[in-house]
């Protein structure tokens with residue numbers, strides 16, 4: 001897949017096993033209960049589509065998805081804390097939706113912590129809607145946290 005230039009100095013390309021060290025470093029900054037490295041290696045070994053977003057060749061964010069019965073599920077989606085609020089989340093999400101568009105999917109789904117205002121706003125801006133709740137889905141510094149299930153229908157109209 002071709003590398004995509006989106007914002008000035010910003011590129012997005014598929015995630016490779018060599019990227020996992022940098023990805024895991026960001027994951028550790030982003031989450032109270034981060035994914036271990038082996039989970040990333042395992043996902044890539046199973047050919048889950050993954051992408052990294054780079055600023056001047058430095059990995060500053062990533063996303064991984066999986067396909068289940070005609071649906072795409074976003075497993076993780078992160079921009080490194082020091083690179084947030086610059087439009088990179090929007091850029092990566094737009095790239096992901098463009099990547100998924102030709103795949104004939106019915107829906108894209110994901111979970112997001114109920115107190116994650118930034119992510120919920122980002123996803124709702126891109127047409128995700130609230131489907132339900134998973135109780136105590138995340139471990140956070142505040143204790144167990146419910147997750148919203150968000151879905152986006154893929155009619156792309």
Ligand SMILES: CC(C)(COP(=O)(O)OP(=O)(O)OC[C@H]1O[C@@H](n2cnc3c(N)ncnc32)[C@H](O)[C@@H]1OP(=O)(O)O)[C@@H](O)C(=O)NCCC(=O)NCCS
Pocket residue numbers: 030077078079080083084085086087088089090091110111112113116117118119121122125
């Ligand atoms: C959610 C996340 C990916 C947003 O990345 P980002 O690069 O900061 O996002 P952008 O700069 O592209 O902003 C996109 C939109 O997100 C929303 N947003 C971002 N930060 C926000 C904040 N602090 N408060 C409210 N909305 C916010 C806004 O709608 C914003 O659009 P706007 O600037 O036009 O208002 C980032 O905060 C992140 O990685 N968080 C930690 C991991 C995470 O929670 N991932 C999602 C799990 S499902």
